[in-house]
Amino acid sequence: MVQKAKKLPRVFEYFRNEDQFAGGVAFCAGCPLELTLRILSKVLGRETVIVGTPSCSAPVLYGQNIGTWHRLPYYSCLMTGVASSATGLVRYYRKAGKDVNVVCFTGDGCAADVGFQPLAGAAERNEHFIYICYDNEGYMNTGIQRSSTTPFGAATTTTPVGVVGRGKETAAKNLPLIMAMHRVPYVATATVSHMEDFVKKLLKATEKKNEGFVYIHVFSPCPVGWEIESDSAIQVCRMAVRTNYFPLWEAENGKFRLTHTVATPRPISEYTRLIRKFRHLTEEELARLQQEEVNSNFAFLRHLTEFGTSGTPETGG
Amino acid sequence: MKVRKGEIKVITGNAAAAYGAMLCRPDVVASYPITPQTEVVEQLSRFHADGILDAEVVEVEGENSAMNIVAAAIIAGGRAFTATSSWGLAFMYDALLQAAGFRAPVVMANVNREMPGILAVSCGQQDMVSTRDSGWIQMAVENCQEILDSIIMAFRLAEDIDIQLPVMVNYDGFYLSFLAEAVEIPLREDADQFLAPLKLQPERTKLDPKRPLGCGTHGILIGFMELRYKHCAALERAKQKLDEIDREFGEFFGRSYGGQIEEYRTEDAEIVVITSGSAAGTARTVVDAKRAEGVKVGLVKLRLFRPFPRERLARALKGKKAVGVIDRSVCFGWNCGPIYMELRAVAPDIGFIPMMSFIDGLANMDITTPHIERVVDDVYAVSQGKPYQEVTWIPLEE
Secondary structure: OOOOOOOOOHHHHHOOOOOOEOOOOOOOOOOOHHHHHHHHHHHHOOOEEEEEOOOOOHHHHHOEOOEOOEOOOEEEOOHHHHHHHHHHHHHHHHHOOOOOEEEEEEEHHHHHHHOHHHHHHHHHOOOOOEEEEEEOOOEOOOOOEOOOOOOOOOOOOOOOEOOOOEOOOOOOOOHHHHHHOOOOOEEEEEEOOOHHHHHHHHHHHHHHOOOOOEEEEEEOOOOOOOOOOOOOHHHHHHHHHHOOOOOEEEEEOOEEEEEEEEOOOOOHHHHHOOOHHHOOOOHHHHHHHHHHHHHHHHHHHHHHHHOOOOOOOOEEO | OOOOOOEEEEEEHHHHHHHHHHHOOOOEEEEOOOOOOHHHHHHHHHHHHOOOOOOEEEEOOOHHHHHHHHHHHHHHOOOEEEEEOHHHHHHOHHHHHHHHHOOOOOEEEEEEOOOOOOOOOOOOOHHHHHOOOOOOEEEEOOOHHHHHHHHHHHHHHHHOOOOOOOEEEEEEOOOOOOOEEEEEEOOHHHHHHHHHHHHHOOOOOOOEOOEOOEEOOOOOOHHHHHHHHHHHHHHHHHHHHHHHHHHHHHHHHOOOOOOOEEEEOOOOOOEEEEEOOOHHHHHHHHHHHHHHOOOOEEEEEEOEEEOOOHHHHHHHHOOOOEEEEEEOOOEOOOOEOHHHHHHHHHHHHHOOOOEEEEEOOHHHOOOOHHHHHHHHHHHHHHHOOOOOOOEEEHHHHO
8 A cells, every 4th residue: 555645735835944943932832923933934034134122022033131042133123113123224235235135023012003103104115125013912912901903892901891891992903904005015914824825925025025015914813812722823813714804815016805715704703702802792792893893894805806906816715 | 634625615504414414425314304403304315316415315204213214224234314303302212212222323413402392493402401311422513514524523433433322413403503604515535534444443243134143132130231331431432532533633624623522711711601502602702702801711612411521621620710501401300501410510520619500592592692791790700709699590580
């Protein structure tokens, strides 16, 4: 009987470099950040300067004292200075004739809130670098406070559920769409449950950054802050896609395209039941979450994909 | 050595700042317009558009980004320049600290303007004073020629391998920013030659993927202490270094400003007036007039606010009978002027002579000749043994 060699998933074909991260990094158990960074380094390679800020990724990227867990050059700045510092780096490298990937890697608190102005400024100037936001829907490193990408109803330490409090009162800011409205060459959403999609987008990012600003929004559940099982992050990512809570799309030179369509979207309750930060939600609140965070966002996105493009998205489940 | 002569043009203080920056060939320029500095940004953009300035010019969306951009460009290996004023300086405060902590030799023109407060689109040095503990080197200059020359000197100072610190060149908004004066603009090749020694230095650490390093890693415990220690030591070295650069500039271009402080008729003076910025020009004429009347008065123009030139001041003031300090800003919580307060800390080195604080010129109030005459009269009276008031808000006590 001939043993059939197990075929590796296609995603491995896209790796052009070795993993630049050491084993035993200091992320929380089950956090998808580790996978995200390893994939990033395998796709982008060593000619990459990471620009980051105090955040969940900082312990690994900054290192402790003189030791780090990776071999990439790294520029750490304040939360207000990520996109602007990256601008300074790429402008000098361009002046000096050096071809360097400059990649900002920050959480949603920096990208959507306190570091938003320089991000918007860099996008409008079409600076030639890649900005990756890992969206864990809050300030997780400082202890699970709400950010402007925290969804409606989510319990955080600054939107606690109590006698009166019912979690966050407003819907999340749709940052990837806002970034796409800056008319930059490339904007995409991605998550680790759909790895091939993610890696393809990273590869495209490396090409498109030669034309200008690239923004990738990575959905990144926080096992601690969202109170999910530490082995369930990828399952949560997959369900976020299947419910259309986090649709996978890209906008290339202004043309929107769903890179993965869901034939029959699941109700939001199948997603929220995996995540204890939503456990207090009533039927009415769930309905509002479904409407505000899923239906209206997705309908808007759908319009954008149909606008001026004939691209047909790939289908799958 | 042959003294280099340049082209003489009638230009504003802001244009002088832009010419100074342009002559230093920065790789990256990033600045955000704010009154009264705007013309610096416009002029640099004009130089760039005309092909005179071969730099990456970034039209930023705010001052905070401007400072982060220039600091990062320098860490990557370049030379960079920016300019701001008052609220712009406040808006880049976190980035200002970061640039200093990174030991990024940024050169920035800060056009002094009042803050905090309302209706203060007017001159005052409060912006400079509010950032004195940011770890920067802070200079204050008197006229348009000195603006241009000081920016060239600032690059020599900032990028010196023994210093590696950002330098803020302060000049008074309105009084200097929009004042048109005859300014001698050095020739390009002469400016290049003056800056050439920087190229002979050992290469500083740069963020280059060929030699990966982490910039700004967690500096905890002893590592952090060591960085702070070295930062403070570099600031101390900057004092003498500025004197040396100023002397060299004088030999090269025929203009020098005394380095940390400029003394005027202090040698045989019995009393001394200290001030900084554009007021020094007026003070000089008052000194001459009072000398003609027989009052032995001298002037010290403070050119370096951080690090504070304590040794030079102690030497200049030793043996004097009394000293008056005119400040164009206030020291909240001490009810006096900041330069005065700093001078008080030098008192043990000078000997305990009477020191008086005069606050004047806030928010574009003119520091007039009669105002300074009054300062001289008051200080003279004290030197003759009269009792004195420590702090005087001049325009409020006329």
